[in-house]
Amino acid sequence: MSSLLKKITDNKISRRSFLKATAAGTASLALTGCGSGLASVDGNINALGEEQGEWVSAACWHNCGGRCLNKALVVDGVVVRQKTDDTHEDSPDYPQQRGCLRGRSQRQQVFGADRLKYPMKRKNWQPGGGDKSLRGKDEWERISWDEALTYIADELQRVKKDYGNRSILHIGGWSSRITDISRTLGLFGGYAEYWNTNSFGSWAMTPKKVGFLQLGVWDQTVNDRFDMRNCETVIMLSMNPAWSAMGSSSWHYLQAKKAGAKFIGIDPFYNESYSMLGAEWVPVRPSTDSALLLAIANVLLTKDHPTMNPLIDWDFLNKYCLGFDADHMPEGEDPKGNFKDYVLGTYDGVPKTPAWASEICGVDKVQIEKLALEFRKDKKVAFLCGMASARTTNSDNLPQLIMTIGAMTGHMGKSGHMTGSTMHATSGNGGPALVCAGSNGLPGIANPVDDSINAGEVWDAILTGKYTFTGSGDFTSADQYKSGEQRDIDIHIIYHSGGATLQTSDGMTKGIEAHRKVDLVVSHSQFVTTNSKYADIVLPVTTEWEKVGGFSGGSLVHSGNREMLIMYSQISEPLFEAKSDQWIANELAKKLGLNEKEAFPFDEKQQFFNALASATVVNEDGKTYGPLVTITDADIKELGVTGKPQTGKITYPELKEKGVYQVKRSQGDNYGYIAYEDFVKDPENNPLTSESGKLEIYSRQLAKTVNDMGFSKIQAIPSYIPPVNGYQDTFQDWESKAKGEYPYQVINPHYLRRSHTVFDNVKWLQEAWHNPVFLNTKDAQANGIGNGETVLITSPYGKILRNACLTERVRPGVVALPHGAWVDVDEKTGIDKGGADNILSGQVPTGQGVSGFNTGIAKIEKYSASKLISDVEKPARIVF
Amino acid sequence: MENLSLILFSICIQAAIGIMIFVALGKSLNKEGQFKPAIVTAAGLAIVGLLASLLHLGRPLAALNSLAHFGTSWLSREIWFTAIFTGLTVLAAVLILVKPTAKGAINVLAPLAAVVGLVDVYVMASIYNYASVPAWQHGSIYVEFYAAAISLGAILFLALSGKEAASLKKAASLTVGAAVALQVAAMVLYYIQLGTSDNLAAGQSLALLNSMSGVMAMKWLFILLGAGMLMFPVGIGGTKVSAGQAAVEVAATTEGALSTTVYLAAALVVVGQIIGRYLFYAVMVINTVGLS
Amino acid sequence: MGKLGFYFDMEACIGCRTCQIACKDKNNNKIGVLYRRVRNFETGVYPRPDGFNYSSSCNHCAEAKCVKGCPTGAMHYAEDGTVQHNKDKCIGCKYCIWNCPYGAPQFLEESGIVGKCDSCKSLRDQGENPACVDACIMRCLEFGDLEELKAKHGADLVQELSVLPEANLTEPSVLIKPKSCAMDANPREKEV
Numbered sequence A: 001m002s003s004l005l006k007k008i009t010d011n012k013i014s015r016r017s018f019l020k021a022t023a024a025g026t027a028s029l030a031l032t033g034c035g036s037g038l039a040s041v042d043g044n045i046n047a048l049g050e051e052q053g054e055w056v057s058a059a060c061w062h063n064c065g066g067r068c069l070n071k072a073l074v075v076d077g078v079v080v081r082q083k084t085d086d087t088h089e090d091s092p093d094y095p096q097q098r099g100c101l102r103g104r105s106q107r108q109q110v111f112g113a114d115r116l117k118y119p120m121k122r123k124n125w126q127p128g129g130g131d132k133s134l135r136g137k138d139e140w141e142r143i144s145w146d147e148a149l150t151y152i153a154d155e156l157q158r159v160k161k162d163y164g165n166r167s168i169l170h171i172g173g174w175s176s177r178i179t180d181i182s183r184t185l186g187l188f189g190g191y192a193e194y195w196n197t198n199s200f201g202s203w204a205m206t207p208k209k210v211g212f213l214q215l216g217v218w219d220q221t222v223n224d225r226f227d228m229r230n231c232e233t234v235i236m237l238s239m240n241p242a243w244s245a246m247g248s249s250s251w252h253y254l255q256a257k258k259a260g261a262k263f264i265g266i267d268p269f270y271n272e273s274y275s276m277l278g279a280e281w282v283p284v285r286p287s288t289d290s291a292l293l294l295a296i297a298n299v300l301l302t303k304d305h306p307t308m309n310p311l312i313d314w315d316f317l318n319k320y321c322l323g324f325d326a327d328h329m330p331e332g333e334d335p336k337g338n339f340k341d342y343v344l345g346t347y348d349g350v351p352k353t354p355a356w357a358s359e360i361c362g363v364d365k366v367q368i369e370k371l372a373l374e375f376r377k378d379k380k381v382a383f384l385c386g387m388a389s390a391r392t393t394n395s396d397n398l399p400q401l402i403m404t405i406g407a408m409t410g411h412m413g414k415s416g417h418m419t420g421s422t423m424h425a426t427s428g429n430g431g432p433a434l435v436c437a438g439s440n441g442l443p444g445i446a447n448p449v450d451d452s453i454n455a456g457e458v459w460d461a462i463l464t465g466k467y468t469f470t471g472s473g474d475f476t477s478a479d480q481y482k483s484g485e486q487r488d489i490d491i492h493i494i495y496h497s498g499g500a501t502l503q504t505s506d507g508m509t510k511g512i513e514a515h516r517k518v519d520l521v522v523s524h525s526q527f528v529t530t531n532s533k534y535a536d537i538v539l540p541v542t543t544e545w546e547k548v549g550g551f552s553g554g555s556l557v558h559s560g561n562r563e564m565l566i567m568y569s570q571i572s573e574p575l576f577e578a579k580s581d582q583w584i585a586n587e588l589a590k591k592l593g594l595n596e597k598e599a600f601p602f603d604e605k606q607q608f609f610n611a612l613a614s615a616t617v618v619n620e621d622g623k624t625y626g627p628l629v630t631i632t633d634a635d636i637k638e639l640g641v642t643g644k645p646q647t648g649k650i651t652y653p654e655l656k657e658k659g660v661y662q663v664k665r666s667q668g669d670n671y672g673y674i675a676y677e678d679f680v681k682d683p684e685n686n687p688l689t690s691e692s693g694k695l696e697i698y699s700r701q702l703a704k705t706v707n708d709m710g711f712s713k714i715q716a717i718p719s720y721i722p723p724v725n726g727y728q729d730t731f732q733d734w735e736s737k738a739k740g741e742y743p744y745q746v747i748n749p750h751y752l753r754r755s756h757t758v759f760d761n762v763k764w765l766q767e768a769w770h771n772p773v774f775l776n777t778k779d780a781q782a783n784g785i786g787n788g789e790t791v792l793i794t795s796p797y798g799k800i801l802r803n804a805c806l807t808e809r810v811r812p813g814v815v816a817l818p819h820g821a822w823v824d825v826d827e828k829t830g831i832d833k834g835g836a837d838n839i840l841s842g843q844v845p846t847g848q849g850v851s852g853f854n855t856g857i858a859k860i861e862k863y864s865a866s867k868l869i870s871d872v873e874k875p876a877r878i879v880f
Numbered sequence B: 001m002e003n004l005s006l007i008l009f010s011i012c013i014q015a016a017i018g019i020m021i022f023v024a025l026g027k028s029l030n031k032e033g034q035f036k037p038a039i040v041t042a043a044g045l046a047i048v049g050l051l052a053s054l055l056h057l058g059r060p061l062a063a064l065n066s067l068a069h070f071g072t073s074w075l076s077r078e079i080w081f082t083a084i085f086t087g088l089t090v091l092a093a094v095l096i097l098v099k100p101t102a103k104g105a106i107n108v109l110a111p112l113a114a115v116v117g118l119v120d121v122y123v124m125a126s127i128y129n130y131a132s133v134p135a136w137q138h139g140s141i142y143v144e145f146y147a148a149a150i151s152l153g154a155i156l157f158l159a160l161s162g163k164e165a166a167s168l169k170k171a172a173s174l175t176v177g178a179a180v181a182l183q184v185a186a187m188v189l190y191y192i193q194l195g196t197s198d199n200l201a202a203g204q205s206l207a208l209l210n211s212m213s214g215v216m217a218m219k220w221l222f223i224l225l226g227a228g229m230l231m232f233p234v235g236i237g238g239t240k241v242s243a244g245q246a247a248v249e250v251a252a253t254t255e256g257a258l259s260t261t262v263y264l265a266a267a268l269v270v271v272g273q274i275i276g277r278y279l280f281y282a283v284m285v286i287n288t289v290g291l292s
Numbered sequence C: 001m002g003k004l005g006f007y008f009d010m011e012a013c014i015g016c017r018t019c020q021i022a023c024k025d026k027n028n029n030k031i032g033v034l035y036r037r038v039r040n041f042e043t044g045v046y047p048r049p050d051g052f053n054y055s056s057s058c059n060h061c062a063e064a065k066c067v068k069g070c071p072t073g074a075m076h077y078a079e080d081g082t083v084q085h086n087k088d089k090c091i092g093c094k095y096c097i098w099n100c101p102y103g104a105p106q107f108l109e110e111s112g113i114v115g116k117c118d119s120c121k122s123l124r125d126q127g128e129n130p131a132c133v134d135a136c137i138m139r140c141l142e143f144g145d146l147e148e149l150k151a152k153h154g155a156d157l158v159q160e161l162s163v164l165p166e167a168n169l170t171e172p173s174v175l176i177k178p179k180s181c182a183m184d185a186n187p188r189e190k191e192v
């Protein structure tokens, strides 16, 4: 065997044969100019590569719930294999940043045969729109970059002249302001923005108002991973790190289990995380957590006894909180409005007892009582919450209620005690970033237009010409959450410069309708994504593997864990005619007669260098920070940029070779973190973000802000407000409990086959994960649906098909539909064969403009017309 | 149909073996008998079978590699025995055609081929019996294979060279009946084992079998009808005689001519056994993780 | 050196399939060809369900039926005791596929022969671990001397599960740290 290898390695092998090598496995592209080498090879290409190739740190840049080190074995310009972090010995204290199945399929995505190769135009599109109804069904025509940019520039000018900049809706995914094109459009006079509470649901605004944030972010309301090992009980609410926080998070939780912690999972779905941790299951109905937690507060209040049964930490409540009882209400507020009396039903006559909650949340009242006692103050408890339960309608008080339970039981600010939200790349590991990403140094460019449309209204706004203005939707902006103001709006252009918004925003059926109304839809993308499918002009963009390189991690909130920063390098030349978003922004600026030097004063290389030079890392003291990278004149020359040499903790060549800088951690080091420690030690000098600086169980500001926005009304204390499209709505008559037309509740677990929509076109992943709809066995049988059979799921907003996976792990009455599948509408029947979650969701903004992704209702029936073929058997979307 | 080559291979070889067995018996009873049609047909079937087996391979051109592991591999052994059997039979056939005078050689070759063939049938069955396919791990498959060889052999022999071994007619007809009877008995036991096994793969095979009960019925209908026509009296030109005897008398009187009944019986049994073999492969469910 | 094989910590496995994909990448396998495969199983009923995952490849059995049955010797024992496959000898008769009770060998349409987990011998020869082992997010997989693995991971390791064939059929070189529910009589396989 090894001699055979030697033989192959000895003779220099051609670029061509490697092209074949990369292609082997699935249909893949060769590099530009080399034609596509869809041939297979045998012989041990891998060991071969190691002798001839070079391992390069490869970007994995998605909003995927993790942040990991991935490396690509590049031989003769072609990627033959991938691997993950092996830069240091692996241990639970100092873990390698191991990549997941998706990151390890990255080469299949980047070199996929379905990559967009050329700019394209919809055949029947003409300036002004042409036949708009054909969007999504039309043929594509290949056009040149010059044609494409000219069309776009001319339409922008025309629409600006006739209707003004407000009629250009620019959507950049997360925020309309983060993509490169926003700079060009800003200089052009501005654009209407789109905003979405996305991940955060009602955690988007509530925590700031009630004082449930640390250092301005969500990730830091729980202690760090080492301290979790000190917990006796870990109570998880709507969490699934095993699927939604790839990387080392699940491993961190396992360490807590090994250290003896007992786990409890409050969730409609007994997911992989809970079963791996051996968690006790509390099968709550979706969107009913507030009822459950109010009953827990009720049990704590009624069962608490200072000596016999100490459940409540009264000192904590009295010292750190506002509004718990009549004696601790804010100035000038009616004492009757306090939380305690609401829970006990003193004035409304409805004590929020387990029996009361059980009817709503579906958890047996005895189990609710048991659960309440688990929170007891004399135990070391972690109350950890994902945000899925707040991606629900009318949930604006839920984060506040979670905070209240934590405060009542004193599980805050101490080792082994924690209460807060933890999710995504920082799941189970709170604390400030120890390595901090730098900045590319580009000066900001303002958007002169102030219009910003909430996701729950955006498609309606295009169709009806009206929307509710509530200030900017950008999280970095100061003027968010203004009093609601009804505005007219007349959108003529939808410009998708990033994100998969038509696919991931509420109410896709309406979204498609809206896309078929405007004059022009532009989409930057790498594949025929949903945005591009329904667009007129599609611009092929490069992936991160084809860019100069960059950084990921080094900051929290969806960017990475606190302990490391990844630097990735260019892997390949741009494929075919793909260009970077920045190149497009520049060229479009020229076409629009703008000064591109203003849009981008310096190039991407220099931007990379600025970020490199400004990255910082914590010092041994665990408090102060210094430069991360040592940069020499030679490095600056090699990069061909302007800058000054500096000394840091790692040289540029070493960082480039390793691809990551990770702080070496160990038990009891200086980098540990206890959330709220300063506040608990000295509340006066460490006020929280709330009006009073305390934990506001009664929050005037929260109630005022939400109620002024005008989507719906809430109270200043946590209360149960029946959600829109929630459990109650599955009945035609709640009193008599007669089931309605849509008797089931729908939730959208984030799914391991993909990162939202990203990777969903990768065959390796389609083969590994089938994307069924998860149905409780009895529910399925009651509807005559067998395992593997095709199900028609109908909501008030649309119809989809999926094959069923019958399971005992989803609570009865709940339909668990994986999030993010690419829509695939059968134009004859109008049914989506792709199983897209947002075909089932509607445009229903509530409270702070929350997208209620996990509040949905539907009916399920066996689909006899034809069996749905598995996704892996579907042809890839290859245009040219 | 992926298993076509395997069905063709096993049926042809087993039929050829069966024929040679009766040729050998025939010769022991009738030293003068040539049994030319039988031997030539057997040789033809053996060659067709051998070629068909190549079609099953992903790399037919490398087929010879399979001779390498006689010591451990049933499959390797099968190739050996089948090759030798084919060699002997073809040699016999060639001699009859080009050098009919070499009676002595042929009289040695035929029984030799028959013996090698008898072993070959056992080896063939062992291949499947050894595999991790619960539906094949049962003694009945030995019976199936031998029954197929004997019944096919006997009836084809009768149809082809019956006239040369008058004394064998009755015995031959009876062995067909006996073989088929055994086959039925084995099938019953087989069903019982498959039904009582708690192995999921076995369960899936059973389900497959049940889903093809129509085909199964056809198999037995054809086989039993064919065998029946030989065993039991059927009207031929008014006089009641068994098809076997009919063959004798007709043969004795009209030179070379043979009762269509025997051809019909032969056709029925052959088709029946082919259908049976189709089912044999169709129910293959390999044991694996989750199916155990 | 004793027998080499895999260790699998079922208690930690989250069924993510990173190992399966790492293997696919290492071997450039086409759709339908899996040298390592992860399966999900469910036990119990609502409201007390449970589940376990099983990540399996070739077990490099001590009494390998694939080797014994192979007519060409393509399936053979390497000097280190792992079961290896010789592409040049293989005639694609699929007999190993019939013989392996673990579904390890896979038919490769394009080349007309079979392929299977080679324990990443080429990597191990270079002093590296198998791709799947170094990929595992939960560090459930290890490859090495079975005796050493036993010593390291304790006595309660098994080679049989209700979803696996009897170990005495092939003497698989695998050590499993089972979840208790994996010992249940009849788990249900789930296509997630």
Ligand SMILES: Nc1nc2c(c(=O)[nH]1)N[C@H]1C(S)=C(S)[C@@H](COP(=O)(O)OP(=O)(O)OC[C@H]3O[C@@H](n4cnc5c(=O)[nH]c(N)nc54)[C@H](O)[C@@H]3O)O[C@H]1N2
Pocket (backbone or CB within 6 Å): A063, A173, A174, A198, A199, A200, A391, A497, A498, A499, A500, A501, A504, A505, A524, A525, A526, A527, A529, A541, A542, A543, A544, A581, A748, A749, A750, A755, A756, A757, A758, A819, A837, A838, A841, A853, A854
């Ligand atoms: N029903 C339902 N809807 C949901 C959710 C749910 O649970 N249920 N979850 C919500 C949540 S939490 C979130 S965060 C959002 C996420 O919503 P999105 O951010 O819209 O989802 P992604 O799929 O991450 O979109 C990323 C897009 O950017 C593209 N892309 C990648 N690289 C580049 C590049 O370099 N340039 C350009 N121009 N494009 C690039 C990708 O191909 C992809 O189309 O979805 C939300 N939507």
Ligand SMILES: Nc1nc2c(c(=O)[nH]1)N[C@H]1C(S)=C(S)[C@@H](COP(=O)(O)OP(=O)(O)OC[C@H]3O[C@@H](n4cnc5c(=O)[nH]c(N)nc54)[C@H](O)[C@@H]3O)O[C@H]1N2
Pocket (backbone or CB within 6 Å): A063, A064, A065, A066, A198, A199, A200, A237, A238, A239, A240, A241, A243, A244, A245, A246, A266, A267, A268, A269, A271, A284, A285, A286, A287, A288, A289, A386, A387, A388, A389, A390, A392, A423, A424, A558, A747, A748, A749, A750, A751, A752, A753, A754, A755, A756, A757, A819, A820, A854
């Ligand atoms: N594989 C993968 N990972 C991802 C992503 C992805 O698309 N795919 N997306 C990333 C992003 S941007 C985000 S924001 C995170 C989201 O991360 P999470 O919010 O943790 O992920 P989800 O799967 O939406 O929800 C987690 C759990 O909440 C439960 N749940 C849903 N509704 C309710 C409810 O009303 N009450 C209760 N108690 N439980 C409920 C679900 O059943 C699930 O078990 O995931 C990140 N990670």
Ligand code: SF4
Pocket (backbone or CB within 6 Å): A060, A061, A062, A064, A065, A066, A067, A068, A069, A070, A098, A099, A100, A101, A102, A103, A104, A246, A247, A755
């Ligand atoms: S978790 Fe995210 S960053 Fe890590 S490998 Fe997977 S997709 Fe890439």
Ligand code: SF4
Pocket (backbone or CB within 6 Å): C012, C013, C014, C015, C016, C017, C018, C019, C020, C038, C053, C055, C135, C136, C137, C138, C139, C140, C141
């Ligand atoms: S990578 Fe590890 S955790 Fe994931 S499925 Fe494989 S063995 Fe299990």
Ligand code: SF4
Pocket (backbone or CB within 6 Å): C057, C058, C059, C060, C061, C064, C065, C066, C067, C083, C099, C100, C101, C102, C103, C104, C105, C116, C170, C172
């Ligand atoms: S698992 Fe199967 S293929 Fe692997 S050695 Fe054992 S019998 Fe052979």
Ligand code: SF4
Pocket (backbone or CB within 6 Å): C069, C070, C071, C072, C073, C074, C075, C085, C089, C090, C091, C092, C093, C094, C095, C096, C097, C113, C114
């Ligand atoms: S397919 Fe190849 S390896 Fe398998 S038994 Fe046949 S010759 Fe041996």
Ligand code: SF4
Pocket (backbone or CB within 6 Å): C022, C023, C024, C026, C027, C035, C036, C057, C058, C116, C117, C118, C119, C120, C130, C131, C132, C133
């Ligand atoms: S050892 Fe190598 S070939 Fe075997 S399963 Fe693991 S990765 Fe695949």
Ligand SMILES: [Mo]
Pocket (backbone or CB within 6 Å): A198, A199, A200
């Ligand atoms: Mo998110």
